[in-house]
Amino acid sequence: MASNKEDMKLFGMLISPYVIRVEIALKLKGIEYKYIEEKPGNLSEKAIQYNPIYKKVPILVHNEKHISESLVILEYIDETWKQNPILPSDPYKKALARFWSKFIDDKVMYAARKAFFYHDEKELEQGIEETTVALQLLENELKDKFFGGEEIGIVDISAVILAYWLPIIQEAFGVKLFTSDKFPKLYNWSQDFNNHPIVKELLPPRETLKTNYKGLYERHVASK
Amino acid sequence: MASNKEDMKLFGMLISPYVIRVEIALKLKGIEYKYIEEKPGNLSEKAIQYNPIYKKVPILVHNEKHISESLVILEYIDETWKQNPILPSDPYKKALARFWSKFIDDKVMYAARKAFFYHDEKELEQGIEETTVALQLLENELKDKFFGGEEIGIVDISAVILAYWLPIIQEAFGVKLFTSDKFPKLYNWSQDFNNHPIVKELLPPRETLKTNYKGLYERHVASK
Numbered sequence: 372m373a374s375n376k377e378d379m380k381l382f383g384m385l386i387s388p389y390v391i392r393v394e395i396a397l398k399l400k401g402i403e404y405k406y407i408e409e410k411p412g413n414l415s416e417k418a419i420q421y422n423p424i425y426k427k428v429p430i431l432v433h434n435e436k437h438i439s440e441s442l443v444i445l446e447y448i449d450e451t452w453k454q455n456p457i458l459p460s461d462p463y464k465k466a467l468a469r470f471w472s473k474f475i476d477d478k479v480m481y482a483a484r485k486a487f488f489y490h491d492e493k494e495l496e497q498g499i500e501e502t503t504v505a506l507q508l509l510e511n512e513l514k515d516k517f518f519g520g521e522e523i524g525i526v527d528i529s530a531v532i533l534a535y536w537l538p539i540i541q542e543a544f545g546v547k548l549f550t551s552d553k554f555p556k557l558y559n560w561s562q563d564f565n566n567h568p569i570v571k572e573l574l575p576p577r578e579t580l581k582t583n584y585k586g587l588y589e590r591h592v593a594s595k
Numbered sequence: 596m597a598s599n600k601e602d603m604k605l606f607g608m609l610i611s612p613y614v615i616r617v618e619i620a621l622k623l624k625g626i627e628y629k630y631i632e633e634k635p636g637n638l639s640e641k642a643i644q645y646n647p648i649y650k651k652v653p654i655l656v657h658n659e660k661h662i663s664e665s666l667v668i669l670e671y672i673d674e675t676w677k678q679n680p681i682l683p684s685d686p687y688k689k690a691l692a693r694f695w696s697k698f699i700d701d702k703v704m705y706a707a708r709k710a711f712f713y714h715d716e717k718e719l720e721q722g723i724e725e726t727t728v729a730l731q732l733l734e735n736e737l738k739d740k741f742f743g744g745e746e747i748g749i750v751d752i753s754a755v756i757l758a759y760w761l762p763i764i765q766e767a768f769g770v771k772l773f774t775s776d777k778f779p780k781l782y783n784w785s786q787d788f789n790n791h792p793i794v795k796e797l798l799p800p801r802e803t804l805k806t807n808y809k810g811l812y813e814r815h816v817a818s819k
Contacts, residue, residue: 424698424732436687443693450686462674463660469667474648508648 379404382418382430384411385575386583388532389441390429395528396445398569400452442472445525457525468519471512472529478505480532487544488591495546502548509533510557517560527564534561535574543584603628606642606654608635609799610807612756613665614653619752620669622793624676628655666696669749681749692743695736696753702729704756711768712815719770726772733757734781741784751788758785759798767808 381397381404383390397404409418409428421430421437431438431447438444449457459465482505486498509530512518518526537549538561551558564570605621605628607614621628633642633652645654645661654661655668657675662668673681683689706729710722733754736742742750761773762785775782788794 424702433687438687438690438694440694440697443690443697446693447686447690450689462671463657463662465674466662466667466671469670470662470664473664473667478648 378434380407380432381405382407382409382415382421382428382432384409384428386411386580387428388536391531391573391575392441392528393429393431393444393448394573395523395531395570396448396457398573399455399457399523400448401454402448402452442469442476442525442529445472445528449525455522457519457523457528459524468525471509471518471526474505474509475526475529475533479509483537483540483548486546486548487540487588490595499546499548503553506533506549506554506557510554513556513560516563523564523567523570527560531564531570533557534564536580539577539580540584543581544588602658604631604656605629606631606633606639606645606652606656608633608652610635610804611652612760615755615797615799616665616752617653617655617668617672618797619747619755619794620672620681622797623679623681623747624672625678626672626676666693666700666749666753669696669752673749679746681743681747681752683743683748692749695733695742695750698729698733699750699753699757703733707761707764707772710770710772711764711812714819723770723772727777730773730778730781734778737780737784740787747788747791747794751784755788755794757781758788760804763801763804764808767805767812769812 379397379402381390381393383394383406385408394406407415407418409415414426414428418428418430419426421432422428422439425439427439429439429441429444431444433447433451438447445457458468479502482498482501484498486495486502489495489498515521517523518530533549541548549557549561565574603621603626605614605617607618607630609632618630631639631642633639638650638652642652642654643650645656646652646663649663651663653665653668654663655671656662657671662671669681682692703726706722706725708722710719710726713719713722739745741747742754757773765772773781773785789798
């Protein structure tokens with residue numbers, strides 16, 4: 372069960388919400404790891420060698436076995452270290468947790484991306500409408516303090532992109548999608564989640580992200 | 596462990612490669628189920644009620660618990676019925692199986708769709724190039740008779756879309772992507788897979804699919 376820094380490496384990127392998913396899971400499990408920061412748009416040879424297919428982070432390297440894709444890594448961590456489970460043990464509840472984790476990437480963020488990187492007014496409207504519908508579904512799904520119940524689970528971890536990144540990105544792009552008045556339960560959840568001691572210490576500085584997304588916004592506007 | 600027809604319902608569609616994934620898994624496990632055929636573009640109220648978010652099949656209803664998303668359903672089936680496992684038990688091998696199952700949808704079929712529904716020559720070229728790269732990666736990954744080893748596993752089941760659908764779709768659209776000379780190992784695998792007794796009895800008639808995709812192709816051309 373024990374691991375040391377030599378056994379576990381995480382190739383990451385400070386600004387990536389997908390990397391922090393893995394870090395939250397590792398910290399929740401109490402697993403030590405060596406973190407290797409990669410540069411956006413310029414991945415190291417080592418990282419490319421470990422993830423030649425997607426050429427992106429996060430990449431978890433555990434005793435030279437390398438795994439990519441954040442949701443796949445989260446399941447690997449949960450199956451390898453049993454303490455502080457992030458997935459329910461009941462197969463049906465597990466299926467629901469997988470469904471909603473996937474939903475955050477496939478529906479919420481897919482729609483939000485459309486609203487941020489729109490090419491015409493119609494696409495912007497569609498993006499806003501689809502994000503609103505998706506966020507409402509998540510709002511309805513939230514029944515306890517966290518999606519995982521009283522403790523953080525895989526859906527909460529996947530939704531870090533929503534809790535911390537989305538408010539910053541929408542500020543940088545000037546498109547409001549996630550607000551406390553429209554989604555009060557989800558907003559309260561995001562506050563609880565961002566203030567969870569393990570999450571809080573991992574979140575990158577707000578200003579760093581804001582600068583990054585402002586830059587992205589300016590390049591997007593310039594390319595239109 | 597036992598189940599009867601009353602306990603298990605599958606809402607499906609004859610022409611869907613995602614539905615057949617679930618059927619293969621159920622048959623491999625020896626689970627009886629009641630199959631309910633849905634009409635393309637006109638889902639029944641019951642199906643919409645069970646999958647209000649994506650409004651699509653497959654939907655598995657097990658003792659009134661409903662699950663959607665084919666890969667999520669496959670994992671549920673494997674966790675609920677332990678006989679004839681379709682996922683490896685080792686966490687790392689399991690992670691790899693999940694990675695490649697996801698790869699088939701996210702990379703292979705995503706690229707193929709680009710090649711079929713292209714809007715200009717550049718998109719067609721890109722689609723062909725990306726599909727070729729993705730298929731080559733799968734070709735390299737195939738080390739045994741099946742991706743699952745000597746028996747069919749989750750990657751094989753996910754790749755039914757490749758083994759049976761892709762050759763038919765590419766014929767209908769007149770864009771060759773998957774050929775025996777370019778991908779000999781993958782081609783042999785597809786023959787073995789399509790001729791597996793459980794798979795064979797589930798595959799829809801070739802002509803039905805061809806008519807369907809010819810129709811799709813004609814509508815696509817007309818809309819250009």
